[in-house]
Amino acid sequence: MGYSCTKLTLVVDDGYQVRYYLKDKNKDENEWVKVLPHERRAGEYELLTPRQRMEKAMADLKSITGYDGKGVWTEGPKTVVDYTDTQGQKHHQELNVYFVHADENPESPVVYEVLEDPASGEMVFTIRASNHKDIKGLNEKQAALVRQAWAYLVSADPQVMQKFWRVNKLGGTGLHKEIQSLSTNWFINSTVGLDLINPTYLTNIELVLTSLIQESYELYANQFGVSLTKDDYKYRNLPPDCQSLDGMVDASLRYKEWVKKYGNRLPVNLDPNYSLSYYQNFAGGIHPCQPQIPFEP
Secondary structure (H helix, E strand, C coil), X not given: CEEEEECCEEEEEXXXXXXXXXXXXXXXXXXXXXXXXXXXXXCCCECCCHHHHXXXXXXXXXXXXXXXXXXCEEEEEEEEEEEECCCCCEEEEEEEEEEEECCCCCCCCEEEEEEECCCXXXXXXXXXXXXXXXXXXXXXXXXXXXXXXXXXXXXXXXXXXXXXXXXXXEEEEEEECCCCCCEEEEEECCCEEEEEECHHHCCCHHHHHHHHHHHXXXXXXXXXXXXXXXXXXXXXXXXXXXCCCEHHHHHHHHXXXXXXXXXXXXXXXXXXXXXXXXXXXXXXXXXXXXXXXXXXX
């Protein structure tokens, strides 16, 4: 966390986004106001451009990949998808692709791959090389599947990259070879989130799409504190738009709402209840809450 002045307002930030700002209550009293995740959707609390965010995230991930974020970027071939969605509508979507190398030599190994939505300029990354014992980079076939999945997501929901970063803190994708489930997520200093997919499942576009959506909403849940005990995932602090008192069920309900709203714009049918039954049984069922504001997927 750090202090800075933005538009003559004293704020507390995490290097990526404003987290608190000082509000004048009256002449003699001030109040620190917390910026909640849903309030970050419009982007007014972002401190960095998408590329600056990528570079900072890579530097913050040095302990995982061994890379300090200073290597040269080279442009790769665009990802292009032309497809017919489940409602029979045709789609065309492009994503720009950049290879981020280990150093200033463009022939050096590619450590990250950055995907850019040409319409918004928003970016996400994929880890391609890592020295972490469990968290690994994707091979070319796996990375191509993730590129394809993001192209489908952006086509279905043009604001998906902005929302999944600004609100949910999803920065990128990697592999976690030790998990038994489809995927998990991991926060880096509570600032950047990773969707870590079990490589066994990186052959199926439906499961990759499911992982990107579900884990993004679980990263949202983790920002409010989730009790990761054997028996439950109870929230420590309730989100203002909570769907369930249980954080992982909450994320699954958000996933369900996203699929209901945007799923028919994808080329494949996603099961809206894919993870809901698992978490509902594992965590003891759905515990409805009374949200202060409506949830907008």
